[in-house]
Amino acid sequence: MKGTLKGIDEIQWWHIVPLGDGRVTPGRSDVSRLEDVFLYPALNLAGKSVLDIGCWDGYFSFRSEQRGASRVVAMDDPDLRWGGMDGFEFLHDHFKSKVEFVKRSIYQPLQEQFDVVLCYGVLYHVNDPLTAATNAFQMSKDVAAFESLIIDVPDPILLLLEPGSVNNDPTNLYMLSTAWLDTVAKLNGFERVQHLQQTPQRGATIYRRVAPAVPQYPAFCYSLPPLNAPKH
Numbered sequence: 100m101k102g103t104l105k106g107i108d109e110i111q112w113w114h115i116v117p118l119g120d121g122r123v124t125p126g127r128s129d130v131s132r133l134e135d136v137f138l139y140p141a142l143n144l145a146g147k148s149v150l151d152i153g154c155w156d157g158y159f160s161f162r163s164e165q166r167g168a169s170r171v172v173a174m175d176d177p178d179l180r181w182g183g184m185d186g187f188e189f190l191h192d193h194f195k196s197k198v199e200f201v202k203r204s205i206y207q208p209l210q211e212q213f214d215v216v217l218c219y220g221v222l223y224h225v226n227d228p229l230t231a232a233t234n235a236f237q238m239s240k241d242v243a244a245f246e247s248l249i250i251d252v253p254d255p256i257l258l259l260l261e262p263g264s265v266n267n268d269p270t271n272l273y274m275l276s277t278a279w280l281d282t283v284a285k286l287n288g289f290e291r292v293q294h295l296q297q298t299p300q301r302g303a304t305i306y307r308r309v310a311p312a313v314p315q316y317p318a319f320c321y322s323l324p325p326l327n328a329p330k331h
């Protein structure tokens with residue numbers, strides 16, 4: 100990794116990460132305790148290629164490597180949140196990691212597919228969740244896991260939130276419904292494996308591919324065409 104590494108206390112952390120030597124990074128999201136509610140332990144990662152979209156400090160990227168993933172790509176744009184690359188670079192060095200970082204938005208999908216795609220904590224922050232979710236599914240060969248603001252109801256709802264109405268955070272733009280995400284999954288050849296509703300407004304879902312990658316809408320239907328959108 101580039102640049103001079105900052106010390107653990109100089110970094111603006113998001114993830115609280117146990118470093119394995121008794122130290123813990125002083126972040127805000129106690130993500131190691133949240134692994135279950137992200138359905139992360141349910142994923143088989145050994146020998147798999149993994150893409151972690153919106154990785155921030157990279158907790159799930161480094162954990163995936165530690166859980167035996169053969170290749171891990173961590174995707175995020177540090178300009179979209181605080182802390183820059185400091186936390187990620189610290190952990191990359193600390194864990195002597197081979198995780199590859201790509202500075203990219205979910206709207207700039209990689210032209211390759213991964214066995215497992217993680218898209219945790221992203222969809223409700225972005226202005227076009229349909230394209231974002233489609234890109235996440237399209238970058239997956241087999242499994243895609245999402246964590247989001249989400250309500251478990253049978254109607255496929257995408258609710259635009261009153262600014263600041265959820266957790267007083269104006270970057271929380273949308274509330275998804277499970278049926279909405281299931282429908283986007285269906286459009287992309289995936290079906291639901293498991294959903295866990297953590298709170299009435301938050302949950303995680305795992306999908307698996309059951310049909311080839313065939314986006315249902317041509318590129319002109321999107322403001323930002325998703326990966327492999329047909330041109331007709």
Ligand SMILES: C[S@@+](CC[C@H](N)C(=O)[O-])C[C@H]1O[C@@H](n2cnc3c(N)ncnc32)[C@H](O)[C@@H]1O
Nearest residue numbers: 153154155175176179180204205206219220221
């Ligand atoms: C709430 S954090 C989630 C971090 C981590 N995935 C987790 O679950 O703990 C949201 C992350 O999404 C990233 N993000 C926001 N907009 C994005 C976009 N358009 N493409 C990719 N990542 C994005 C942010 O930079 C940030 O790292």
